[in-house]
Amino acid sequence: MCCNITTEDTIIAIQDSLNCFHKYCKVFHAEEVISMFSLPRQHSMTHYIHLIHLFGAPNGLCSSITECKHIKAVKEPYHCMNHHNALRQMLIINQRLNKLAAARVDFQKQGMLNGTCPSTTLEALGK
Template identity: 30%
Template structure:
């Protein structure tokens, strides 16, 4: 919720305040990674340095007399602690609270309250065996079954043949069939739709050939072999997490103006455009 509310503060706070809050949120989210590399620790240090440079804003505006707060001071030791002890999920206080519930309370309730310690130990041992069996079964059934590979053409390299599983799902039937490109630019509030469609298709042609990338002038003169396309109001996709999270599914809506949506509904999406994209920042991406 904090990262959503931060966007609401744009224009209401000076840049120093927005930067301090954003860098602190970046530090919090990066510090929660379940695995770290030298690069992610550098991101963590950059976020901390940016917060230190802009935290004076809270004192200058009179929001607080000082920032000599133990939790703010502890931020200075995160990187060193991660290098020594591993990621933060290995030693935060919540872990021990959870272990107290699992190892003590649940084991106590499972006993008959008489000579409880041997019963609690036996109960924990059984829980561990059940967990190991569940992990084994899950790993066994999650292994994909081998499928026969398609016949390769003469001279084809086996390294070039790989299966790509799409994570995007759309409806079987479009919401609007054979809608003119000029109509899409008006109804869908996409004035440059035809140009960007030409640019996208031209990029596919360049990617499949040795031809140079088309310039803006050449893209504008590029003639499409069609004048109508079908449009969809939404599609589902499964984002690839940067951590070992559970599978998530999301929906992108693009609903044109209608009686129920007088201004339409157009969700914002960050799309990868080249291999330079990273897990932080917008380099190599487009909005």
């Protein structure tokens, strides 16, 4: 959900939609489709109205940000591993990716990523 202004009508619409979702998601429990039905976006919505009252409208914030980070931090590493001790492997992969990103920033600051290997070699040889 993205909007610039949150009015009382918007808050009522959010609550109505949330109530509707919780009413109809029970069918998944009844049919035993999944044992625990707690999607991140829908769960975060349970706190949304309270947080709007506390802090105001989250201008420009979108719940898809969480999903995007989840894909990078969980789904992509999960597909690159053997799935044994998956959480440990995902944490190590994310730690290494963070270190690589920090190294890239450092290398850019030092000018180490300017040019290509052949052009740098030719420049060093004075050609």
